[in-house]
Amino acid sequence: MRSLLPKVALIIPAAGSGERFGAPIPKALVQLNGRTLIEHAILNLGSLAAQIIVAAPAGFEDQFKNLLGDAVTVVTGGSTRTKSVKIALESIDPEVEYILVHDAARPLASTELGEQVIAALLTGEVAVIPALSVADTIKEVDASNYVVLTPNRERLRAVQTPQGFARETLTKAHTQNIEATDDGSLVEAMRGKVKLITGEDRALKITNPEDLASALKYLVPAVAADIRTGVGIDAHAFSSDPKRELWLAGLRWENEIGVDGHSDGDVAAHAICDALFAAANLGDLGSNFGSAKPEYAGASGARLLSETLKLITSAGFAIQNISVQIIGNRPKIGPHRLAAIAKISQALGGAKVSVSATTTDGLGLTGEGKGIGAIATALIIRSESLLK
Ligand code: CTP
Ligand code: MG
Numbered sequence: 001m002r003s004l005l006p007k008v009a010l011i012i013p014a015a016g017s018g019e020r021f022g023a024p025i026p027k028a029l030v031q032l033n034g035r036t037l038i039e040h041a042i043l044n045l046g047s048l049a050a051q052i053i054v055a056a057p058a059g060f061e062d063q064f065k066n067l068l069g070d071a072v073t074v075v076t077g078g079s080t081r082t083k084s085v086k087i088a089l090e091s092i093d094p095e096v097e098y099i100l101v102h103d104a105a106r107p108l109a110s111t112e113l114g115e116q117v118i119a120a121l122l123t124g125e126v127a128v129i130p131a132l133s134v135a136d137t138i139k140e141v142d143a144s145n146y147v148v149l150t151p152n153r154e155r156l157r158a159v160q161t162p163q164g165f166a167r168e169t170l171t172k173a174h175t176q177n178i179e180a181t182d183d184g185s186l187v188e189a190m191r192g193k194v195k196l197i198t199g200e201d202r203a204l205k206i207t208n209p210e211d212l213a214s215a216l217k218y219l220v221p222a223v224a225a226d227i228r229t230g231v232g233i234d235a236h237a238f239s240s241d242p243k244r245e246l247w248l249a250g251l252r253w254e255n256e257i258g259v260d261g262h263s264d265g266d267v268a269a270h271a272i273c274d275a276l277f278a279a280a281n282l283g284d285l286g287s288n289f290g291s292a293k294p295e296y297a298g299a300s301g302a303r304l305l306s307e308t309l310k311l312i313t314s315a316g317f318a319i320q321n322i323s324v325q326i327i328g329n330r331p332k333i334g335p336h337r338l339a340a341i342a343k344i345s346q347a348l349g350g351a352k353v354s355v356s357a358t359t360t361d362g363l364g365l366t367g368e369g370k371g372i373g374a375i376a377t378a379l380i381i382r383s384e385s386l387l388k
Contacts, residue, residue, distance in 0.1 A: 015077020
């Protein structure tokens with residue numbers, strides 16, 4: 001199975017305790033969507049290597065062996081990351097020419113990234129590390145938190161793993177007996193040439209518990225069970241009062257006659273609220289904002305959307321997207337579609353929203369021009385369950 005590039009070995013330092021993560025088990029054994037971090041890492045990069053060596057925390061060697069099977073060599077890691085890699089190096093097969101070193105804490109680095117690292121090694125580079133440019137300005141500080149230096153951000157990179165090395169380069173780098181948080185630094189310390197290639201967002205490091213939620217977004221199809229959908233419909237008749245204002249999709253529509261109703265009669269907003277409540281199984285517009293809650297009497301569509309967002313958010317849900325279709329002969333939606341989308345999205349905390357419109361071939365309340373209807377769907381995801 002792992003015979004594509006027989007001269008490559010993969011070393012995975014996984015012996016850290018994960019102090020910042022704070023779980024009662026080593027971080028490499030933490031679950032991400034049904035698999036441990038170390039299993040994810042091997043699943044993504046294992047196929048590139050003829051030999052896989054994992055440095056496990058002392059006392060957990062058997063658990064790692066049972067989990068990873070015979071194809072993986074498990075060694076007891078050291079007290080630092082550098083020491084763990086150095087110990088793993090002692091078990092490298094004689095015929096290995098290239099070595100990938102990869103943090104168990106970066107479970108989703110892709111096979112493609114590993115391939116690109118190897119491809120650069122094959123062109124003659126001796127040390128290849130994936131890196132991304134940094135968005136923040138970075139300061140160096142002294143022990144009292146005073147700024148010492150602000151390096152030019154354009155020239156800064158945040159580095160990731162897998163980092164690839166010619167075997168001799170990595171072995172020699174580890175004879176220096178210095179400590180570093182990555183292996184590239186060790187090569188740099190002996191004035192070796194370290195080549196950067198473009199890294200990837202999905203190679204993010206799991207350091208704190210919240211990082212699991214960030215990682216999960218790259219595995220979304222596999223968490224489909226946590227995704228819920230809901231539908232909502234509303235309709236109102238046009239008012240006989242020609243002065244009544246029309247409010248629709250959170251906007252006031254000039255030169256249009258409004259609809260009857262206690263509220264502002266915003267059928268698009270109401271349909272969306274109902275779709276969100278339905279998806280979250282939290283009742284409906286009436287049970288949440290009806291006559292039993294006089295504080296909502298006459299509330300605008302935009303306000304009801306915001307209140308609905310608060311309710312579904314505190315129940316642990318996040319909105320994936322909202323789609324609403326407005327049904328009626330008028331007003332014409334097209335010219336104001338973007339404004340309607342912006343208004344609804346704003347009321348829903350920046351959610352993805354689409355707005356469409358249709359007529360009904362002269363049939364029914366909407367077709368006869370007697371009123372406006374709307375139908376909405378909501379897709380929501382339970383955000384709490386992302387952290388489990
Ligand atoms: N690592 C290791 N041996 C150590 C320390 C760390 O093999 N003595 C590994 C970790 O398991 C991890 C990688 O080095 O895969 C990167 O380290 P980091 O993300 O800092 O993990 P931890 O050291 O476990 O976390 P913390 O620093 O929060 O304790
Ligand atoms: Mg650490």
